[in-house]
Amino acid sequence: MTSPKITCLTIVVLALSNVAGAQPPVRTTEVSRTDAARSVTLSLTEYNRLMDLASRPPQGPSLAPVGAVLSSADLRVRIDRETAHGVFNLAGDVLRPGINRVPLVAGATLIEGSASGRPLPLSADGAMHVALLPGPGPFALTLEWGAPLLFAPGRASFRLPVPPSGTARATIDLPGDQADVHVSAGLITRRSAANGRTTIDVTLRPGTATDVWWSMRDSAPVAAAREVRTLADVMTLVTLDDADVRMAALVDVTVVQGEPRTIELRLPPGYELTGISGSTLESSDQREGGVMLTLGDPAARRHQFLVSLERPHESGSFTLDTGFVSLPESQRERGEIAIEGVGTLELTANGRGAGATGEDPSTGNMHRTDVRELNTALQSLARLPILSAFRYQRTAAAPAALTMDVKRFADAGVLAAVADRAVATTLVTSEGRVLTEIALQVQNRAQPFLKVALPAGATIVSVEVAGETAKPMTGADGTRVPLLRPGFRPNGSYRVAFVYLHAGTPFLRKGDMQMTLPKMDIPVGIVEWELFVPERYSVRATDGNVIDRAAFPAAIEAIGSESYGMGVGTGSATGSYRPGRGMGGGDVGGVSGGSSGNITVMGYGGLPGQIRGRATDATAAAVPGVTVTFNVGSFRHAAVTGADGTYLLSGLPSGVATITAQLAGFRTQSHSFNFDQTSKQVDFVMSVSAVEETVTVSGESPASQKKSQDSLRVLAPSQNVINLQRRAAGVLPVRVDVPRAGVSHQFVKPLVLDQEMVVSLRYKRR
Numbered sequence: 001m002t003s004p005k006i007t008c009l010t011i012v013v014l015a016l017s018n019v020a021g022a023q024p025p026v027r028t029t030e031v032s033r034t035d036a037a038r039s040v041t042l043s044l045t046e047y048n049r050l051m052d053l054a055s056r057p058p059q060g061p062s063l064a065p066v067g068a069v070l071s072s073a074d075l076r077v078r079i080d081r082e083t084a085h086g087v088f089n090l091a092g093d094v095l096r097p098g099i100n101r102v103p104l105v106a107g108a109t110l111i112e113g114s115a116s117g118r119p120l121p122l123s124a125d126g127a128m129h130v131a132l133l134p135g136p137g138p139f140a141l142t143l144e145w146g147a148p149l150l151f152a153p154g155r156a157s158f159r160l161p162v163p164p165s166g167t168a169r170a171t172i173d174l175p176g177d178q179a180d181v182h183v184s185a186g187l188i189t190r191r192s193a194a195n196g197r198t199t200i201d202v203t204l205r206p207g208t209a210t211d212v213w214w215s216m217r218d219s220a221p222v223a224a225a226r227e228v229r230t231l232a233d234v235m236t237l238v239t240l241d242d243a244d245v246r247m248a249a250l251v252d253v254t255v256v257q258g259e260p261r262t263i264e265l266r267l268p269p270g271y272e273l274t275g276i277s278g279s280t281l282e283s284s285d286q287r288e289g290g291v292m293l294t295l296g297d298p299a300a301r302r303h304q305f306l307v308s309l310e311r312p313h314e315s316g317s318f319t320l321d322t323g324f325v326s327l328p329e330s331q332r333e334r335g336e337i338a339i340e341g342v343g344t345l346e347l348t349a350n351g352r353g354a355g356a357t358g359e360d361p362s363t364g365n366m367h368r369t370d371v372r373e374l375n376t377a378l379q380s381l382a383r384l385p386i387l388s389a390f391r392y393q394r395t396a397a398a399p400a401a402l403t404m405d406v407k408r409f410a411d412a413g414v415l416a417a418v419a420d421r422a423v424a425t426t427l428v429t430s431e432g433r434v435l436t437e438i439a440l441q442v443q444n445r446a447q448p449f450l451k452v453a454l455p456a457g458a459t460i461v462s463v464e465v466a467g468e469t470a471k472p473m474t475g476a477d478g479t480r481v482p483l484l485r486p487g488f489r490p491n492g493s494y495r496v497a498f499v500y501l502h503a504g505t506p507f508l509r510k511g512d513m514q515m516t517l518p519k520m521d522i523p524v525g526i527v528e529w530e531l532f533v534p535e536r537y538s539v540r541a542t543d544g545n546v547i548d549r550a551a552f553p554a555a556i557e558a559i560g561s562e563s564y565g566m567g568v569g570t571g572s573a574t575g576s577y578r579p580g581r582g583m584g585g586g587d588v589g590g591v592s593g594g595s596s597g598n599i600t601v602m603g604y605g606g607l608p609g610q611i612r613g614r615a616t617d618a619t620a621a622a623v624p625g626v627t628v629t630f631n632v633g634s635f636r637h638a639a640v641t642g643a644d645g646t647y648l649l650s651g652l653p654s655g656v657a658t659i660t661a662q663l664a665g666f667r668t669q670s671h672s673f674n675f676d677q678t679s680k681q682v683d684f685v686m687s688v689s690a691v692e693e694t695v696t697v698s699g700e701s702p703a704s705q706k707k708s709q710d711s712l713r714v715l716a717p718s719q720n721v722i723n724l725q726r727r728a729a730g731v732l733p734v735r736v737d738v739p740r741a742g743v744s745h746q747f748v749k750p751l752v753l754d755q756e757m758v759v760s761l762r763y764k765r766r
Helices: 004-022 028-038 044-055 376-381 553-564 702-715 719-730
Strands: 068-080 083-106 110-115 122-125 128-148 150-152 155-160 167-175 179-183 186-194 197-204 210-216 229-240 244-257 262-266 272-277 281-287 290-295 302-312 318-323 332-341 345-351 386-393 401-408 417-428 434-444 449-453 459-465 473-475 478-482 494-502 510-517 524-534 537-544 591-596 599-603 611-616 627-632 635-640 646-649 655-662 669-675 680-685 742-752 757-765
Touching (some): 083 122, 179 186, 179 197, 244 318, 244 376, 262 302, 272 281, 290 302, 332 345, 417 510, 524 537, 524 719, 599 669, 611 627, 646 719, 669 680
Antiparallel strands (some): 068 083, 110 128, 150 155, 179 210, 186 197, 262 290, 272 302, 332 386, 417 434, 449 478, 524 742, 591 599, 627 655, 655 669
16 A cells, blocks of 8 residues: 555656656756755645644634623721711723623612712622623722611621722721721721721721721710700791681791700690601601600701691681790790681781780780781792781790681682673575584683583584684583683683584475574673575574564664674675674774785774684775685684675684785785784785786676675675585585575574574575
8 A cells, every 4th residue: 555645745746747847957956956945745644734723713802701800999988876878989990892790799788879970770689789881991980888887785886898809998987086996807007086086997808798896985074965055937827728727837946056856846726737847857756735856967057847737617707716836945936927818708817915005015926017028938838818917026924826807708609711702603404404503702711611502403513622623522411512622721712613413304395493502501792693594495584582683783783882892794694794893883993003015904893813804806896705814823724705705714813923815816915913812804905917818798787787786695605604614515524415505694692691592484485
């Protein structure tokens, strides 16, 4: 068998022979020199080892044996009264990348931890507190620690936890000049005493909790305790409620001498203590006639407490003899008293022995004072108007006391909500179905709902509150329409509207029918009702409790101009109005408010939040179908002018407003102004845009033209009808085939309160 070494050498020799045959001959000395420089002879074992080393993957950088190390710990501990409080300053390095768990201290009560001024993320691993720190990089931590002291005869001690760091040092500050301090695991390297305290430096054993104890060998005489002297100011608020008397006393104690551990408060007889609080109050112990307060910091020079008391009294009028919170051990006590009452009442308050003529001045020294001169802290406690105020300085012979005669008056009911105006629009179809919209201009203090008694079989299909949709509710005694909605805080009047559908009775060739509006449980200044019936029926009112606007224009004028000032105006049955005049033509408008080009802004006697006006062409003829848009911020409200060119916008918010008039074939008119809820009249003069148009002119006799205008005035609906027809066609969640042409009949009724509006009609098919 041929050895592998011989085989390899044979291959090398053959390869060299082939190369030599292909090249020109060289000298022997040159060939020997080249072979010696370029040829290497390896054994098969060495060749395989080199191949294994070449095929091994490259090794990455080596990882640290541990994630982090805690190099040093510096502990500073101070002993005060019954606790040991310390701060641990720890330093170290995170060796591995990413978030690493760093053990800090075991068996410790940590109050707070921070790293570079930021909260330190901590977790508990059994008894060990572990920090989660990013790496690699150095870190510095601060831990706040506390522990209770253990007391035994002749000595006190506590257990100090030690972090598992490379080195651990501690500085311990103890009370006493001659404290003999010992540690169970560690070495005391320095000891000093100054200002009545002992300080030691200790090198500790890392990771091992150390017991620290000491005993006192002070043989110096103990100084006698100094007498406690205090000054007190008592600010008292007395609240006279419907069924009880509440007293809140703000007690301010100033320590002049000594360190009081307890303070005694004397409570007025007849009262029950309901609460006591204070920043330096440790505990309270109620005793007969008073309460004993234990202070948590006797060395503090000022203490404040808030004491709450209450006692019942007879309902209605009553007489009350009351004392006040006092401090019997105080060297000087001054006080102020403020009296407030719930509801409507008459108060007569007299201090006992207030220094009146003929009285013994030793019986008291309480003086009446102006409520504006009371202490600001006492004024801040009051939640109601202060009725009376007193100032006093207590003496041992005459403690502060008051006699109060309280006469209470029964409360009278007030209106929580009122509607200045209501506009009702009713559409009657040939099938007898009735669609009615009622829009109210409401002023509301706190009434959440409007109770509505709908006709039998009627259903509400839509509700709006101040321009936003709302949901009605049904109760046992009627339907509730919300006057408020979540997040809405009304400021002034606002619009509430609801639409309801009633099946009704189909029309015959002729007959009678009765139309009603529902009862509403808030007063309405005036209700305007427009009834729109199909044009193929002639209808006339025969009975009811409403006023026909066309039959009694003088009465409507008086109501509009004198009582309400609503700019609704007289004229045709379509609800047209005369610019510059109030309801029925009362001269309540017409005040010029400025103009801008083809736009005239004037005042008129309407409701707050209303804008109305008229669109005309250059010849002063009415322009119907003009879209008038009102914008304030994100609020947008639009109306379309009727056959007489008029429009009405209600329930508008205040702000910098822009009003725009648009109609195809005419130039767009726009005007901006500051709308402050004052009713305005904005008229537009529409000018033809610069486009080519074809106009067909046809002749008509004056008599025929007058007849056509009269017919238009009778048949054309008002803007309210047009708006309701549009809503029924595209917005309301019901389908109603409302008539597009018909006759409007208008009625009004002033001062409506929980009353139905009824009108009886007689109809006949044309």
